[in-house]
Amino acid sequence: MCMSDRPVKIIGGGLAGSEAAWQLLRRGIPVRLYEMRPLKMTAAHKTGLLGELVCSNSLRSADILSAPGLLKEELRLAGSLIMEAALESRVPAGSAMAVDRQLFAEYITERLGSHPLFELVHEEIGEIPDDGIVIVSTGPLTSRAFSEALKGILEGEYLYFYDAIAPIVDADGIDYSIVFRASRYGKGGDDYLNCPMNEEEYNRFYDALISADRVRAREFEDEKFFEGCMPIEVMAERGRDTLRYGPMKPVGLRDPRTGKEPHAVVQLRLENRQGSSYNMVGFQTRLKWPEQDRVFRLIPGLRDVEFLRYGSIHRNTFINGPRFLSETLSLKNNPDLYIGGQLTGVEGYIESTATGLLAGINIWRRLTGRPPAIPPKETAHGGLLRHVTSSSPEGFQPSNINFGLIPPPEERIRDKREKKEYIVRRALQRWKEYLSEINEPQRCIIRR
Ligand SMILES: Cc1cc2nc3c(=O)[nH]c(=O)nc-3n(C[C@H](O)[C@H](O)[C@H](O)COP(=O)(O)OP(=O)(O)OC[C@H]3O[C@@H](n4cnc5c(N)ncnc54)[C@H](O)[C@@H]3O)c2cc1C
Structure with missing residues (x-):
């Protein structure tokens, strides 16, 4: 086993930081992890434990035929500490993988803490260390002082704001006998799909929308929304017809089934090049x-x-990954500085974990003289990595894992279940090949 004397510094002991640390430790690389809690808390964390879940205790679907299920299986196969902790602290939750959050974080803290090559320093970091290799994984609630430091190295192109995310739906489930393709006044081609509503359908939808159960605003998110990211249900409260003059306006659209302008319209915009989601x-x-x-x-x-x-x-902090990140998750303009977790532009617990895992593996490979190991695009890890490194930097938005990030089957498969089975089978095969390649023994050259 290769040993390195100088520890890799990790700033932030959340999901990504803990996973990155584990991937290094288990391969013999010492780690010094800086975590500001419990000395300084974020607005959402409650303990000083590593790997604390800030909100839901669910790591989403356990179904292997779902994208989150696939990502978790890939993590498990790669020896992820976060997945190990999840399996150890699992609680019944139907088809979801949910955990006892206290046991989960205690397990992570104990596993890392008892490793002989691990050092934990409780300290808020305000500057980016400039000696040796560093992973920054301070998450969506990065402390203010450190945000300023990050801004400095990212030439002001640092994003810090309230994320307003609209749902994405799978193209296969859309009923094309109802929905029609058109742009307003016929301008701009047929880029949009339009879901037309008559008055009765609109009223039924409106009543359901304004009476639906909402996630309570939290103290740290209690800020005014920009008009452009106002929640649809808040806009609806202004009056029954407000949406018909806003995001649901029907003007310039003609429903081919009736030849008339609908009472209201929901527009769907293509989400990816493959046309698999809207x-x-x-x-x-x-x-x-x-x-x-x-x-x-x-x-x-x-x-x-x-x-x-x-x-x-919700409040989010992330960088413009496609502009700044290389495929190893180091900064293009500073190869010693790696970014992990939500900061890279992924969204979600398991997605943050996945980027921590990839950063850890790539640092180990670099320190031991191995070339970078980039996961194949057909895997869930590969899909996420490409999202944060190869999307268009213009209007870049974070994403959680979904099948839209993975290329569709080479040949069209009509049956939805068969299609998912194919994508998952192909992903796991490629992932196993990738894991056996990265773990190949090699001469040990520690490069610093
Ligand atoms: C309010 C909120 C709710 C969310 N709910 C969910 C959810 O239900 N499900 C889901 O899948 N995802 C959720 N997310 C998104 C995201 O998955 C989680 O935030 C996830 O924990 C991100 O992982 P991470 O490792 O990037 O950051 P974190 O897990 O937040 O870890 C970052 C760590 O860095 C530490 N830190 C910050 N600044 C410094 C500093 N200067 N010095 C030292 N340490 C520092 C923090 O204390 C923290 O421990 C939520 C996000 C937010 C903000």
Whole structure:
């Protein structure tokens, strides 16, 4: 086993930082992890434990035929500490993988803390260390002082704001006998799909929307929304017809089934080049996920869609990954500085974990003279990595894992279940090949 005397410094002991630390430690690389809690808390964390979950205790679907299920399986196969902790602290939650959050974080803290090559320093870091290799994984609630330091090295192109995320739906579930393709006044080609509503359908949808259960605003998020990211249900409260003059305006659109302008329209915008998913335009929302499922299915044409991503609004801090990140997750202009977790532009617990895992593996490879190891694009890890490194930097938005990030089967498969089975089988095969390649023994050259 290769040993390195100088520790890799990790700033932030959340999900990504803990996973990155583990991937280094288990390969013989010493780690010094800086975590500011409990000396200084974020507005959401409650303990000083490593790997604390800030909100839900769910790591999402356990179904291997779902994208989150696939990502978790890839993590498990790669010896992820976060997955090990999840399996040790699992609680029954139907088809989801949910954990006892206290046991989960205690397990992570104990496993890392008892490793002989691990050092934990409780300290708020205010400057980016400039000696040796550093992983920055301070998360969506990065402390203010450190945000300023990051801004400095990112030439002001640092993003810190309230995320307003609209749901994304799977193209296969859309009812194309109802939904029609057109742009307003015929301008701009047929880029949008339109879900038309008559008055009765609109009223039913409106009543369900304004009475639906919402995620409570939290103290640290209690700020005014920009007009452009106002939740759809908050806008609806201004009056029954407000949405018809806003995101649901029907003007310039003609429903081919009736030849008339609908009473209201929900527009869907293509989310990816493969055409496998659509974004619900202007539908950023704070409705609880099961409520989004219930209410948005009332929209004609969307009854049977699968929600690849639910809408949400919360404070977020992330960098423009495609502009700044290399495929190893180091900064393009500073190869000693790696970024992990939500800061890279992924969204979610397991996604943050995945980027920590990739950063850890790549640092180990670099320190031991191995070339970078980039996961294949057909894997869930590869899909996420490409999202944060190869999307268009213009208007870059964070994403959680969904099948839209993974290339579709080479040949069209009509049956939805068969299609997912194919994608998952192909992903796991490629991931196993990748893991056996990265773990190949090699001559040990410690490069610093
Ligand atoms: C309010 C909120 C709710 C969320 N809910 C969910 C959810 O339910 N499900 C989901 O999948 N995702 C959720 N997310 C998104 C995201 O998945 C989590 O925030 C996830 O924990 C991100 O992982 P991370 O490792 O990037 O950051 P974190 O897990 O937040 O870890 C970052 C760590 O860095 C530390 N830190 C920050 N600044 C410094 C500093 N200057 N010096 C030293 N340490 C520092 C913090 O104390 C923290 O421990 C939520 C995000 C937010 C903000």
